[in-house]
Amino acid sequence: MKRKRLWRRILLSGITLLVLSSNICAQSERLLYPLHGTPLLSGNFGELRATHLHSGLDFKTGGREGLPVICVKDGMVARVKVSPTGYGNALYIEHEGGITTVYGHLSRFVPRVAKVVREIQYNKESFAIDENLVGRQLFFRAGDTIAYSGNSGSSMGPHLHFEVRETESEHALNPLNYLSVADETGPNVRGVYVYTFSREGVNAGARRVEVKNTGSRVYRGGKISVPAGNVGVGVQADDFMKDSWNKLGVYDMEVSANGEKIFELKMDRLSFDQSPLVNTIKDFHQYREGRYVYLAFGDCQSRLLGASNRQGGFIGVQKDSVVDVAIELLDINGNRSKVLFQLVGRQEAAGLDIPEGAEVLTCDREYNLRSGNYSLCLEAGALAYPVICKPRVCSREKDSTGVVEVFSLTERVYPLLKSARLSVEGDFPDKSVFCLLEEKGRLSPLNTVWRTGGLEASTRVLGEYTIRQDTIAPVILYTGVKGRRVQFRVFDDLSGIASYRVEVNGKWCLFTYDAKNRLLEGSLNEPVFVKGKNRLVLNVKDGVKNEAIFETDVYVK
Template sequence: MIMLNLIKITALCCLLSITNYSDITAQNYRRPLKIKMKLSSHFGDYRAGHWHSGIDITTKGKSGYKVYAVESGYVCRIKTSFWGYGKAMYLKLNDGRYAVYGHLQRFSPDIEEHIRHQQMKEKRYYKDIYFKPGQFSVKKGDYIALSGQTGAGAPHLHFEIRNQNNITINPLKGFYSMPDSKPPLVDYIVVKRYRSYGLANYNDMEFLKLEGEAPSFFITDTVAVYGRTVFAVSAFDPNGGYNYSLYGASLIFDSTEVFSFEHNRLDYSTGSQIDYVRDNSLKTLVEKSKGVKADNDKNAFYRLYIQPDDIQSFYGDYSYPAGIIDAESLASGVHSLQVNLFDISGNISRIKLYVRKAEFKKPVVTNIYTDSNSYILELGSFPASYKPQIQARKAPYLPYCTIPSHFNMFERTAKLLSSDYAYDYRIRIIDEHSDFSPWAVFNPRQESSEVIPHADYLEIFALKTDLSALNDYESHYLDIMPLNDNYVKVMAPVLSNDVFFEPELLIKSGSNGFYIFDSGGTAYSPDSTIRLQVMKNHLYCPTIMQITQPVFDGAGGYTFDILPPDLLFKDDVIIRVERNKLALKASHSSLY
């Protein structure tokens, strides 16, 4: 979701990358505080719009603890601001690295006097001053400042180490260590299956049933793969009462590593891709389904694959399409898959599962109708030795479970008990050798028209009587499934601006308006207060977009969605806001 309080966007983004050996060679640095080193945030934890580039050392809710030089060198920079790091000091160390201290209350007396003089001289609090060697030299262990809470957050010390190229490196990798014997914990593992890999065009998505406990988790059922299949995992690193982000992960397919990442460095130059690692659409789905706000580190979803044009260097030698399973190229039979999740201390949790390619065509459901307290599915033809398997789930973030059903081979019908608690159902066919088809997802309780946008197709729930509007375009459909006496589900591809379907269905759906682009254009919110401008070079493929109606949040701002939720662009796009129509004050505006 996008929060709207302002008009102009300024984003400082940072990105993680693999550390070379010289970055992590152990150094005998002293600790920046004399109190016990307890961390409230790790290197690489998530922040809105950027990664956390250091460690946050708690100061027991107090300000005024003495801060010390971790190594000899000189003060090379001082910055004072009401935002960000607040009062910050940068040391150039004799080994060529940099140490950065943030949220300080005040500097050592000689430096504090110098900065105050500059502020009074220019009558301006904000300063960013660089110093030459010899102006303010320090020795290892010198008192250089007092801890505080300037800039943002509760009292604490933000501390960074940067290499000779001013790239932040993980202070817990070769410099300091924290006792930790707890392996990462896992909440969810998700599989998405694509017709052909795009950005949001998955054919179906499934939260798998996770069993076991840390450090050993497993999936009992063999997971179906077809088209292009990817996995994501929600996991975190618990330690000392805090929940940190993962340090790294790897994906092992048939005993061969096919993907990994390791958070050792942060490279600001590639910061525009910070959300390529995390799948925020899955986090949002869980939030909306549960009605609670999820924690950015504890409840994060990590992609176990690399997307197109993702150039982050912390993947090492891996690049797109690493981690994406091409089912068409798989040999028949069962394949092993293992997910390794690890923290900075080397504790590892593993998820073991097995996957198998869907060999058969998806079952054709020709009709669905209600009989007393049951649903009857009329099925197309398939060999007599095959049987249908039907599953249901109670919420989109819960696993599917097989439910009892009766198959009448002569009438080609499957009968199952209806349930008010099922979120949706799915069906596939399976033979005596456990070979199976892809899943077909359905919801026979559909009671209204709806259009769900994906990056290269629409999922349309429409009245059967409206199908006549699409007759001329039937050859373009990916799939049509009757849901009940009144509604059908249509999978309609986005082919281009000119080859599509009649717009009546979109109008009758009561949607907020969808825009299909294969070249440049502008998408509008229903009230035209929000405009999203794109050019052809921003798009990966023919793309569908929607901007929802801005909703007042009660605190002077507005929220709105840009759909699909994980839609990505190759470059920056322009968002324009009609500030006057929304009664926003220009002096207090921001977009985030």
């Protein structure tokens, strides 16, 4: 029996050592940098964005395109995607160890990848493709050039977008757990926001509090008077790496009240399915004004990977009581900043003065909001927080020539965590489009479909909507031949460019489309061009199938 116990201990010790050694190997596994030279970031993992949390790193390229992009580890090309928006030209490489790396906004691929891409584009007669390439056996060694950096897709300037994903789950992983960048200072704190709530749980307003750096990156906000009841806090903060002026997001944030942790956010892993949950940890309205404020409260926050809170992260403040609040911010290199202040309870919060015909929408219920022949259906869990809503149909001035009908739900725009179905009954002119009515009369068209007896659209925000008719075809401007590139500019008034087709001498021809610059161009080296005169026909359609056709002769020497 003693001998059996001895062998069991030896076996367990061996297994323990094996597990520890494998963990050490996993933790010490490093990747090459995807660009040559000292890495500088213009964006980091988990940054707050309009519709999502940033899923990778943005490497600066000095405002240049065409820098060699490096395979960071031995691997096989698993997928290629070409799009006029999003990541533009993107390459996905699968590696041993269960990770896939992604390289976006590329200007072009190396020849053996480009050959496969062109073959697929011509077979499908489409510039935009999204193709699985696992069976193509495109293998690259660590250090090989796989593509060249660019500014394709929705990129707002030349850079390389780089991601590490867990292959099985497709979760995005923080690349700075696989490679490092120089960062010697903790995050910057710009200010603290204090949120108070009515008895019904509706946000009664945000108050910005200045903080002072008292040394060693300890910021103090003093005593802050608040109504007794639930209080939420947020912090306007960012981070910088060495030798770069670009503002980066915060990696780790913890909030404590009277020494008890009530909130934590740690950016190590993201799920693309959870993109709308970005609006649970950012102040949506401050973000629209250009201020990045991280919220440390909300009933839906714990649904987001890396976020957790206790009792919704709300701080209960009693009348005449004092609560010590500490916010700790870290970057991935362990540099630390701290914010200290006190919440002092005064009079109790007042109840809401709810207008006639309005109601408080809560997060846990579904709603069918109607007025006239309009309706909007909300699923349970669609709201990030309670909102006052008053459905009504009203008229607004369109311009000096007349008015438009508006379906109004809320005076401000509020984010939704789930898409809502917007519909209207009645007969509408052909090519009618639902639009979100933004500030200063700006319109954001929604993808609208015809249903029996009306229109329907999907929306990700709660606000005011109107219907416009898009009868104007896209505009095509031919800018001529530059070098050996044939170029056009294409514009659309409302519903946007939905598709285009270029034929040369009666055959489909590959033309690339840069949506942000409205640039459509193709090369005279494409095989459908011949010496002498070539007949080129361009057909462009918008979102409601208005069509524009342009024909010209192109001469090739």
